[in-house]
Amino acid sequence: MAAPVTPPPPTWTAEDTEEVDCCLCGVRGRLVHDLAPFGVVRCPSCGLVFVSPRLRPEALQRLYDDVGYFEGGVYGGAVDGGSADGGAQETGRFDPAMVLQRTWTAGRLALLDRVRGRAAGGRLLEVGAGYGLFLDAARRAGWTASGVELSRTGAQHAVDALGLDVFCGQLADAPLTPGFDVVCAWDTVEHVPDPLDFWRTARSLVAEDGVVLFSTPYVSSLPARLLGTRWWTLKPAEHIWHFTPRTHAMVLARAGFALTQVVRSPLAPSNAGRLDSLVGVARPIPV
């Protein structure tokens, strides 16, 4: 395929940004890293780390609609699925990023079977479906798979090239029938405007005996703590919430979920090679 033309990254100014409060406590955060026009702040009440000022919603949509957001990301030229999260561009036939992506997909499907204690089958929803790599694998494993994706480029590929059922837009606007056996959100909740809203919506969609699996970078990881503003995952335009296992558990609990398992090892297939990321498992707390 022809080498994609990657546009230069957008330059953001203060006019593109807005201040936000902690999604749990409703208070302003205290500055941790000054990355003007952005700021990385920590809530003085609960310790949640987030970006404020951050991009306004219109500016954020421009970013996700930018083809280069995916083309220049993990998938390089070999785009055939998954959610993008940066990385070096590769155009060769053998793409280490894609090998990793497939390892995560297989590892996460295996983890899902283990936490449920039974073989694949039932209704699975992926929020932040990217190009559809995980959903496609889930469908082949026996799941009835649906997805939601904000990027038009990603959603279009998932629907047109893979024939997947993917809604393009925000989770709250997706016409979904509740009662999903599984809700997955791979590298998604750090991007959403309000994680509490996000998990509340997920809670309304998952079956009472269902399970939620997700992954995120985490700000208490060794690279995040050692590298400060040089942490490669900081990306303040896109990653607007930075969790730890403790703050994940707090936000999830407020939304009606119990965080039941956290995989941090970079040796676990579901989290392979990721020194600064975790995979979490949560279950609905009975009402």
Ligand SMILES: [Zn+2]
């Ligand atoms: Zn707070």
